[in-house]
Amino acid sequence: QKAKEEADAQATLLAEQEAKEEADAKENAISNPTDALAVSMQTISKSTEASKTVQNELLKQFDDIVAIKDQDLRDMKEENDLSDQGITVQPKPFKSVTAENNALRAIKADLDNVIKARSEKIDELNKLYEERVAIGSLALDEVTLFYKKEIKRLQSEQLKANEAKSQLDIKLEAIQVATEFEKRRRIKRAAFTSEDDRYSQDRAKLKNLRETTKLAETPFKSEDFDFGEAQGNSIKILKNINHIESGFYLIIAVHGDVKSRDEFITKVIASGRTNVDFFHDVNTSKYYIYYDKVDNISSANKALEAKGNRPYNGKMSIVKIENQ
Known part of the structure; x- marks a missing residue:
């Protein structure tokens, strides 16, 4: 019995030793190739492993910026949601979006190059593998079998890398679209606020001009007035003008700056027309000065015909306001 146990132990030891020697031989054949194809395959395989590290790092950097x-x-x-509710929030610290976008472009370019180069190396490795398989004596040796598995692993890795990049591209595009929408929300809100502020300032200025302007001692002539932008004879239509009703307005001047507007209004008031008024068209950034408004085109034409020879009426025209 003892002799049998010793024989079994010896056989087991011998089998383990043979298995180890066989494994070492396989490892040696793979690690120390002797034929040209295997040497080239080993070189390319090492290159793909090195580029994998770079590729993964760039994917991480891409993911980090997308997360930011x-x-x-x-x-x-x-911030926009809270502002819509009238809640003021602390502004975020300034950061350079340009620098961030430049970094993103650089990362994406580097990542594209690495993925392309690594994929080409894997394709090259696969071609060498196919050449080696075609050699009958090498078709099923350890080197060929190893690279069969290795190529599948590399191709799987590259597929996952491409999928990860595609998902990040899709997510980034969605973020960019949503960001532009939120920017427009912010701009629209800011424009609304600034237009309201403008209206308040304009009303205060008009009130001041009416209260402080005295009648001119010497009557003004038509040439004393700067009528601003010529309006022509056709009826102009302006849509959605804030703080003013729809209707037909008898416009006597159009100016693009506050100074010219106020100078014209001052002279009109000094000429005795104290009910002169104006509105602002945010779309053209023009001030339309008027003193009469009617509800229909017939009344507007009659008013135009009856404008008389007052010096500030020299360029009178009709503007129709259509508010929704």
């Missing part, structure tokens, strides 16, 4: 932009979008949306 996603958070920026969330912050902007929250």
Whole structure:
């Protein structure tokens, strides 16, 4: 019995030793190739492993920037939502979006290049593998079998890398679209606020001009007035003008700057017309000065015909306001 146990132990030891020697031989054949094809395959395989590290790092950097932009979008949306509710929030610290976008472009370009180069190397490795398989004596040796598995692993890795990049591209595009929408929300809100501020300032200025302007001692002539932008004889239509009713307005001047507007209004008031008024068209950034408004075109034409020879009426025209 003892002799049998010793024989079994010896056989097991011998089998383990043979298995180890066989494994070492396989490892040696793979690690120390002797034929030209195997040597080339080993070189390319090592190259793909090195580029994998770079590729993964660039994917991580891409993912990090996408995450930052996603958070920026969330912050902007929250700020807009709260502002719509009349809640003021602390502005975020300034950061250079240009620098961030430049970094993103560089990362994407580097990533595209690495993925392309690595994919080409894997294709090259696969071609060498196919050449080696075609050699009958090498078709099923350890080197060929190893690279069969190795190529499948590399191709799988590259497929996952491409999918990861595609998903990040899709997510980034969605973030960019949503960010532009939130920017427009912010701009629209800012424009609304600034237009309201402008209206308040304009009303205060008009009130001041009416209260402080005295009648001119010497009557003004038509040439004393700067009528601004010529309007022609056709009826102009302006849509959605804030702080003013729809209707037909008898416009006596159109100016693009406050100074010219106020100088014209001052002379009109000094001429005795104290009910002169104006409105602002945000679309053209023009001030339309008037003193009469009617509800229909017939009344507007009659008023135009009856404008008389007052010096400030020299360029009178009709503007129709259509508010929704």
